Amino acid sequence: MSFHNTVLTQDVRQAAAWIRQGELVAFPTETVYGLGADAFNPTAVRKIFAAKERPRDNPLIVHIAHIHQLDRLVIDVPETAQRFMERFFPGPLTLVLPRHPAVPDEVTAGLPTVGVRMPRHPVARAFLEACGTPVAAPSANRSGRPSPTRWEAVYADLNGRIACILQGDRSDMGLESTVVDCTGPEPVVLRAGAVSLEALRDVVPETRLVARNESLKARSPGTRYRHYAPQARVVLVDHPDEALPDPRHAYIGLSPPAHPEAFGACCICPDVPTYAYELFDFFRRCDAQGCTHIYAQRVPRTGLGLALMDRLERAAA
Incomplete structure (x- = not known):
């Protein structure tokens, strides 16, 4: 179904009514805006892939309001997952768990696992x-584009393709959730995100990063295709002097270039969390200005820097 205009609302009950009718609703979370459908309605879930032009073999994350909803989604909650939930639920963490047979293949891409998250954003919680x-929900953008941190970005990508946008403030974090597979002998981080590897290891010291060519990657969204990319070419640099000043070029990083005024857009961030918060919004701003190149400074792969570098490298792929 196509819509002449997507409904904009701040009423969670109005937005939830669309979900119950089998339609799609974009909603704010603390990470980025999500595009939701009833996780147990296969027809509705298929609309997500059509609206986003998303490959069908890319699994979705299911968002819950209460722990008891896990009973409908998974057949087992391993002890490591229990420990992570005690520390990080609600929050920006997705756990990959053994899937309940009732969960449609459309949600899991036919995998025996399902990713589950409980957002902490108050509007998301009220909506769920x-x-x-x-509610099954990937990020609320056209596939491959920068994830949206504002409802206006959702509207720009998906107006007329979805029923409703639940309007909220700009997302708090700007990067997607961390995805951890808890189905094996040790937890494996499939996608770096807003919860750092160091924080996870404080809870379960055995937690490790997925190996580059490990087949487990298929269990997480955001790992198999070019993602997070603006229309401009993204060029990674170690030092701002490597960025070529030009009105058609942009720069984002922790250190300022010698002549920031020579760039069409420039964003100097005081720290890595601010860099992560600004990244996707900056990408979209550069596209709106018609920038041809975006120079992005690399950061150390510690803490949130691991997730930030993952997004930068995928954007530059």
Whole structure:
């Protein structure tokens, strides 16, 4: 179904009514805006892939309002997952768990696992509560584009393709959730995100990063295709002097270039969390200005820097 205009609302009950009717709703979370459908309605879930032009073999994350909703989604919660939930739920962490047979293949891409997250964003929590069902939701953007941190970015990508946008403030973090597979003998981080590897290891010291060619990557969204890319070419640099000043070029990083005024757009961030928060919004701003190149400074792969470098490298692929 196509819509002449997507409905904009701040009413969680109005937005949830669209979910119960089998339609798509974009909603704010603390990470980025999500594009939701009833996780147990295969027809509705297929609309997500059509609206985003997303490959069908890319699994979705299911968002819940309450822990008891896990009973409908998974057949087992390993002890490591229990420990992570005690520390990080609600929050920006997705756990990959053994899938319940009732979960449609459309959600899991036919995998025996399902990713589950409980957002902490108050509007997201109220929305999920009003839906009364787990909601499958990837980021609310056209596939491959920068994830949206504002409802206006969702509207720019998906107006007329989805029923409703639940309007909220700009996302708090700007990067997607961390995805951890808890189905094996040790937890494996499939996608770096807003919860750092160091924080996870404080809870379960055996937690490790997925190996580059490990087949487990298929269990997480955001790992198999070019993602997070603006229309401009993204060029990674170690030092701002490597960026070529030009009105058609942009720069983002922790250190300022010698002549920031020579760039069409420039974003100097005081720290890595600010860099992560600004990244996707800056990408979209550069596209709106018609920039041809975006120079992005590399950061150390520690803490949130691991997730930030993952997004930068995928954008530059």
